Amino acid sequence: MVKITVDGKVLEVDESKNLLEEILSQGEDLPYFCWHPSMGSVGSCRQCAVIEYANDEDERGRLNMACMTAPREGARYSIEKAAKFRAQAIESIMINHPHDCPVCEEGGECHLQDMTVMSGHNYRRYDGKKKTHTNQYLGPFIGHEMNRCITCYRCVRFYKDYAGGTDFGPQASHDNTYFGRWQEGPLESEFSGNLAEVCPTGVFTDKPFSKHYVRKWDLQTAPSLCAGCSVGCNTNPGERYGTLRRVVNRFNDEVNGYFLCDRGRFGTGYVNSDERITVSMTRSAHDAAPHLASTDEARSQLQAMAANSIGIGSPRASLEANFALRELVGAENFYAGISTNELAMSRQILDIYRSRPVNIANIKDIEASDAVLILGEDVTNTAARLALALRQSVRNLGKKMARDMKFPEWQDAAIRQLTMDRKSPLYILSAHATRLDDIAARVKIGTAANSARLGFAIAHEIDSSAPAVNGLSADEKELVTTIASALKEASQPLIISGTGAMSQALIAAAANIATALNGADKKANLALVSAEANSMGLALLMESSDNSLDQAMASNAKAAIVLENDLYRRAPASSVDSFINGLDQLAVLDSLKTRTGEQANLVLAAGTFAETSGTFVNYEVRAQHYYSVFKPVDTIRSSAFWLSDKKLSELTQGCADSISGGAGIATLTPGEGFSVSGMKVPRQQHRYSGRTAMRANINVHEPKQEQDEEGILTYSMEGVSALKDATVFNTAWAGGWNSNQSVFKFQSHTGAALKQATKGHCLVENSVSEKTWSEVTDAEKVTGDFEVFPLYHLFGSEELTANTEAIKAKATSAYIAINEADASKLGLQASDGVSVEHNGAVPYIIRSSIAPGTVGIPVGLKGLNFRDLPAAISLQKATDWATPSEWHAANIIVSDKTSVNAENGGEA
Amino acid sequence: MNNLIASTAIKARQLTEEEIHEIEHEKTHYPYTQAVGLEALKIVQKYQGWVSDESLLAVSEYLDIAPDELEGVATFFNMIFRRPVGKNVILLCDSVACWMLGCDNLKEHISNTLGVDYGETTKDGLFTLIPVPCLGACDKAPVMMVGRETYTHLSTNKIDQIIAHIRDESPVELDN
Numbered sequence A: 001m002v003k004i005t006v007d008g009k010v011l012e013v014d015e016s017k018n019l020l021e022e023i024l025s026q027g028e029d030l031p032y033f034c035w036h037p038s039m040g041s042v043g044s045c046r047q048c049a050v051i052e053y054a055n056d057e058d059e060r061g062r063l064n065m066a067c068m069t070a071p072r073e074g075a076r077y078s079i080e081k082a083a084k085f086r087a088q089a090i091e092s093i094m095i096n097h098p099h100d101c102p103v104c105e106e107g108g109e110c111h112l113q114d115m116t117v118m119s120g121h122n123y124r125r126y127d128g129k130k131k132t133h134t135n136q137y138l139g140p141f142i143g144h145e146m147n148r149c150i151t152c153y154r155c156v157r158f159y160k161d162y163a164g165g166t167d168f169g170p171q172a173s174h175d176n177t178y179f180g181r182w183q184e185g186p187l188e189s190e191f192s193g194n195l196a197e198v199c200p201t202g203v204f205t206d207k208p209f210s211k212h213y214v215r216k217w218d219l220q221t222a223p224s225l226c227a228g229c230s231v232g233c234n235t236n237p238g239e240r241y242g243t244l245r246r247v248v249n250r251f252n253d254e255v256n257g258y259f260l261c262d263r264g265r266f267g268t269g270y271v272n273s274d275e276r277i278t279v280s281m282t283r284s285a286h287d288a289a290p291h292l293a294s295t296d297e298a299r300s301q302l303q304a305m306a307a308n309s310i311g312i313g314s315p316r317a318s319l320e321a322n323f324a325l326r327e328l329v330g331a332e333n334f335y336a337g338i339s340t341n342e343l344a345m346s347r348q349i350l351d352i353y354r355s356r357p358v359n360i361a362n363i364k365d366i367e368a369s370d371a372v373l374i375l376g377e378d379v380t381n382t383a384a385r386l387a388l389a390l391r392q393s394v395r396n397l398g399k400k401m402a403r404d405m406k407f408p409e410w411q412d413a414a415i416r417q418l419t420m421d422r423k424s425p426l427y428i429l430s431a432h433a434t435r436l437d438d439i440a441a442r443v444k445i446g447t448a449a450n451s452a453r454l455g456f457a458i459a460h461e462i463d464s465s466a467p468a469v470n471g472l473s474a475d476e477k478e479l480v481t482t483i484a485s486a487l488k489e490a491s492q493p494l495i496i497s498g499t500g501a502m503s504q505a506l507i508a509a510a511a512n513i514a515t516a517l518n519g520a521d522k523k524a525n526l527a528l529v530s531a532e533a534n535s536m537g538l539a540l541l542m543e544s545s546d547n548s549l550d551q552a553m554a555s556n557a558k559a560a561i562v563l564e565n566d567l568y569r570r571a572p573a574s575s576v577d578s579f580i581n582g583l584d585q586l587a588v589l590d591s592l593k594t595r596t597g598e599q600a601n602l603v604l605a606a607g608t609f610a611e612t613s614g615t616f617v618n619y620e621v622r623a624q625h626y627y628s629v630f631k632p633v634d635t636i637r638s639s640a641f642w643l644s645d646k647k648l649s650e651l652t653q654g655c656a657d658s659i660s661g662g663a664g665i666a667t668l669t670p671g672e673g674f675s676v677s678g679m680k681v682p683r684q685q686h687r688y689s690g691r692t693a694m695r696a697n698i699n700v701h702e703p704k705q706e707q708d709e710e711g712i713l714t715y716s717m718e719g720v721s722a723l724k725d726a727t728v729f730n731t732a733w734a735g736g737w738n739s740n741q742s743v744f745k746f747q748s749h750t751g752a753a754l755k756q757a758t759k760g761h762c763l764v765e766n767s768v769s770e771k772t773w774s775e776v777t778d779a780e781k782v783t784g785d786f787e788v789f790p791l792y793h794l795f796g797s798e799e800l801t802a803n804t805e806a807i808k809a810k811a812t813s814a815y816i817a818i819n820e821a822d823a824s825k826l827g828l829q830a831s832d833g834v835s836v837e838h839n840g841a842v843p844y845i846i847r848s849s850i851a852p853g854t855v856g857i858p859v860g861l862k863g864l865n866f867r868d869l870p871a872a873i874s875l876q877k878a879t880d881w882a883t884p885s886e887w888h889a890a891n892i893i894v895s896d897k898t899s900v901n902a903e904n905g906g907e908a
Numbered sequence B: 001m002n003n004l005i006a007s008t009a010i011k012a013r014q015l016t017e018e019e020i021h022e023i024e025h026e027k028t029h030y031p032y033t034q035a036v037g038l039e040a041l042k043i044v045q046k047y048q049g050w051v052s053d054e055s056l057l058a059v060s061e062y063l064d065i066a067p068d069e070l071e072g073v074a075t076f077f078n079m080i081f082r083r084p085v086g087k088n089v090i091l092l093c094d095s096v097a098c099w100m101l102g103c104d105n106l107k108e109h110i111s112n113t114l115g116v117d118y119g120e121t122t123k124d125g126l127f128t129l130i131p132v133p134c135l136g137a138c139d140k141a142p143v144m145m146v147g148r149e150t151y152t153h154l155s156t157n158k159i160d161q162i163i164a165h166i167r168d169e170s171p172v173e174l175d176n
């Protein structure tokens, strides 16, 4: 820390940070554009100018960019004295900027508006002709209005430098500077949506939001979570007129920082979809005519059948809903709703986190890791936000080089120049090329069983007390020693694996490596990706039970209550069919219509994440609370409501009490008594418009505000929104700072944790020091022509988000991926389809990375159910084949050499 | 993380042997192939007169540089032509010294003589007119370049002569 004087005020600041972030951290206002807390400084916009004085006598000083200045002990600075320069700088930036705030979607939450006002450039003097540009079509997610650009370069620095995208960039120079693609077309990066938040103006906008746009202040918002995968990114979704309009990032330094992936940002349109179940229905038998069930009727029917029912839970339903179902049917009748293997894997992860001397890695840990091994998890498609963090981890070598040369970490461009393409080591063992291969030191293709074998060998190489593997080839030995020594040498190694490859051996191998790395003064980082938003929550409820879906289906039950789960996505269709046929009564609680729901004789309309509150437990076993954003129509209720008479908070408490180490679950909200200035926190901003008019076409009387069952937030404008207090952070807004940039006002230090808000609660407190090992398991011999491995699609593999229009536009129907030699062995011509043993025919693509004799099958895409397939299958050229209408090969974003026939749906 | 299922209809053209030879030679000068991008574009332009989309893709594939990256380079430098140009590119200086000594009139004159505005090419494909900021010969202003030749102390008369000369001798061999 050093002492500096800013306009006469003495401040104590961190000299390793730049002056801009230090000034902001002190609560002062200093305008900026190009600097970003996660991306560092480049000094390009000239907006953060301050005067720096050489010594006490110096009265003139010199102009410096605060973001490019390291605070010096005893130095004097002035923000005020540079005000004129900043006003001129913004005036020149604004010369070509259109006067279109009223029709610009950034308006009202625009950093450029805020900074212009703050800099005091109130009237335009330039009346010449403005430079205009042509906009591009950038795909279904992002709109483009180049005329609004102020050439701050943040977009490129995010898209290319930070997120590793290659299909976007700056073009031309001076007045012609342009940010776009070299040819129009959909942006390929899985993180493109962040452009809408990173760009300080309205150049890049959220396109699905544009279709039903409202101003930020007209949105009803709440602190929520992304339900898209097991990362559990924190979000602020916004609603108006009963429809969910958009999702923006909510800062949580340990889970998602400033960024979301595109599944999370653009994947919630299903909440508004026609496929929603909006009323509860009942019928006396499978083939009887259904009729509407009132709330009371539906609830009492469910209660009536509960006594003789089994309950099937779900990894996509809240902890409370699963718990309520378990209470309702009794623990012995409660089944996990996932296959035996999947349940075993989630429990295995819990066990590893609890019993091994490892550090469970959050994104900060991942970003700080200086050697990484990824074991069989396609992170970009199964836990995308982590892939973005991994891209930062390989920069640690460069940061170290910078430290050694004594220049600060925030010098972004300089460090990139210094580093060139040197990277900290990252190794990938996978069945196919992945989207992180470009930053990998080595990629080894192999089946999960083989990757596990190598993983066990690496563990043994690091610590010889770990079980050994026999029969490695010379090449394999070389790889094993290379990876082992890189991990050993690293000061913070990280092992990533997960349930994606569906292999317990792989997870065990990852655990052994992380254990082996444990040393006197270091613990390895370990991140085990789980399958869904609440997979770990479900595992916590199943800790002393082996009840899987397979067992439920073998239970001879006559009645079943299925919670937010389409069993046809979880098990072979034939087994589900016979299970359902054997039931006398089937109740399904869900938000969307499913094949399982269609066969039920009682369907209960359940709310989505946006309409309900609850707890999800993420891949780190971090419990996080999400608040309902809005009240749905009265016939839609939360699953927890349908299943239990208890209040949500009582159910949460019940979870906390019954889960071992679960006490933290009950601490995730400030509780019913919480108030700001004696009032509850309103979901609607004080500027929320049209409240008395918005329903006037129905009734001129304003209805009573909806009641909130949790009693923390209200569905109204009344009350004091938490402007200086982020305990319940429902929108980022501070005086003079209308955009998301205002978040620094709530942080303990610019870029660091929020002052009050909970980061969630990690339910595993690991203080293990003793090493234990998993045994090397011999791979089961797989018989069949082609060994099957799963492929994941960020857009399409997740059940709920796949029902969103924007996601559909980026998805495709099912296909198989094989190697070229195998394709020609099968005699496949360009436009052929492939018959998959007993499962109809699908298109195919050739991928150079895929090993001969193996076939990649996407999980969750329409047209082929992964769970219907055995471990190995035979393939044949399809006869009588027509390309499915939802086949869009161009939406398959991969990084190995791939070919697909144009007629085979290769349109853009 | 370049996506390899290309969604663009544009196909790379085959680089010629000479182009490949020269690019390979350039590669020996740099530790990273990325650094050769600009030189490769210049080589392609030398042989093709300009850099078409097909050429840009060809260089992109040959050097394994994303087309977006190359496009950034190609459009940053105003002497890389991303549109076809005439056989003779007239670079007329419109910077301060030349402006004080009447380059505006000269521009008028050239435009009237050739029937082209800035950025345009004559119908016969002989001339393209482009403005440049300062050719570094301010003491001899007004100045323009045609091909690799610099013409100083320009007047409308002199310009007529140059144009006539180039037309007569056409194609003027400009040793590029």
Ligand code: SF4
Pocket: A148, A149, A150, A151, A152, A153, A154, A155, A156, A179, A198, A199, A200, A201, A203, A204
């Ligand atoms: S498009 Fe936006 S982020 Fe990119 S340079 Fe322009 S103003 Fe900055």
Ligand code: SF4
Pocket: A226, A227, A228, A229, A230, A231, A232, A233, A256, A260, A261, A262, A263, A264, A265, A383, A384, A385, A386
């Ligand atoms: S990484 Fe997962 S949790 Fe985060 S935004 Fe994407 S889908 Fe949602």
Ligand code: FES
Pocket: A020, A031, A032, A033, A034, A035, A042, A043, A044, A045, A046, A047, A048, A049, A065, A066, A067, A068
């Ligand atoms: S924020 Fe400092 S120059 Fe842009």
Ligand code: FES
Pocket: B093, B094, B095, B096, B097, B098, B099, B133, B134, B135, B136, B137, B138, B141, B142, B143
């Ligand atoms: S101003 Fe024309 S050559 Fe310098």
